[in-house]
Amino acid sequence: MEKAVVSLPAGFDGLVALVKILRSDRGCPWDREQTPEQIKTYLLEEAYEVLEAVDSDNQGHVCAELGDLLFHIVFLARIFEEAGDFNIGDVVETITAKMIRRHPHVFGQAQVSSSDQVRHRWHKIKMAETKEKDAVQCASLDSVPQNLPALMRAYRISERAARLGFDWPDVEGALKQLDEALTELKACLKTATPEELAGLLGDLLFTIVNLGRSVQVHPEAALRRTIMTFIKRVEAVEQTLRKQGRTLQSASAEEIATIWETLQSI
Numbered sequence: 001m002e003k004a005v006v007s008l009p010a011g012f013d014g015l016v017a018l019v020k021i022l023r024s025d026r027g028c029p030w031d032r033e034q035t036p037e038q039i040k041t042y043l044l045e046e047a048y049e050v051l052e053a054v055d056s057d058n059q060g061h062v063c064a065e066l067g068d069l070l071f072h073i074v075f076l077a078r079i080f081e082e083a084g085d086f087n088i089g090d091v092v093e094t095i096t097a098k099m100i101r102r103h104p105h106v107f108g109q110a111q112v113s114s115s116d117q118v119r120h121r122w123h124k125i126k127m128a129e130t131k132e133k134d135a136v137q138c139a140s141l142d143s144v145p146q147n148l149p150a151l152m153r154a155y156r157i158s159e160r161a162a163r164l165g166f167d168w169p170d171v172e173g174a175l176k177q178l179d180e181a182l183t184e185l186k187a188c189l190k191t192a193t194p195e196e197l198a199g200l201l202g203d204l205l206f207t208i209v210n211l212g213r214s215v216q217v218h219p220e221a222a223l224r225r226t227i228m229t230f231i232k233r234v235e236a237v238e239q240t241l242r243k244q245g246r247t248l249q250s251a252s253a254e255e256i257a258t259i260w261e262t263l264q265s266i
Helices: 011-023 029-033 036-056 059-082 088-101 115-133 150-163 171-188 194-214 219-243 253-261
Strands: none
Touching: 011 029, 011 059, 036 059, 036 219, 059 088, 150 194, 150 219, 171 194, 194 219, 219 253
């Protein structure tokens, strides 16, 4: 029996209708079996693929990956709609209302003259919202999502701790703390247990995160950039050796270092 051609609305409504069909009895068996627990894994992967696309500076790639991410958001909302909890319209209305509430200088009468004032007001509004939900969270760091990657979570926690007064008066304080953490790690490197080393290394990493915040550089973005540069340089070393009929395994450490020094502009 030939299947009827499916006609979908244009734009966002078409995507919502498509997901509804996929989850229906006449849709896809695999899609019908998905649960929030399964979809959240794909959602996280798609978010990271968006970041990778943005880093690639390929607009077509970014567009495609944003579509993949949007599909999973709509898909997850559909699962909750089937359970009678909420639908994608509620999601859109909720975030729209939140953005209006957090931008009183745009949609209200509040006045601001700098992005710093915007961030300060945003935090005050957010804390007021949190207080309404949970007074305990409002006075602590518990509202920072535990499932964030450690580097991102450290940055968010350090931001909030700084607002509570746990911060250095200037960047020199962060640099001094960094020197102290590195000195302590060096002194204990040969005698410390693996558990002690983990603690010392964690202190060093957290201090670096705080230093990044002090100079307004997000450590996650900085590390991603360095990783990409490192990969490019390793690939360039491999290509150089390949032209000589050799491999990384056959080259000495000194030879690799010499080639590496010529690639500092990459």
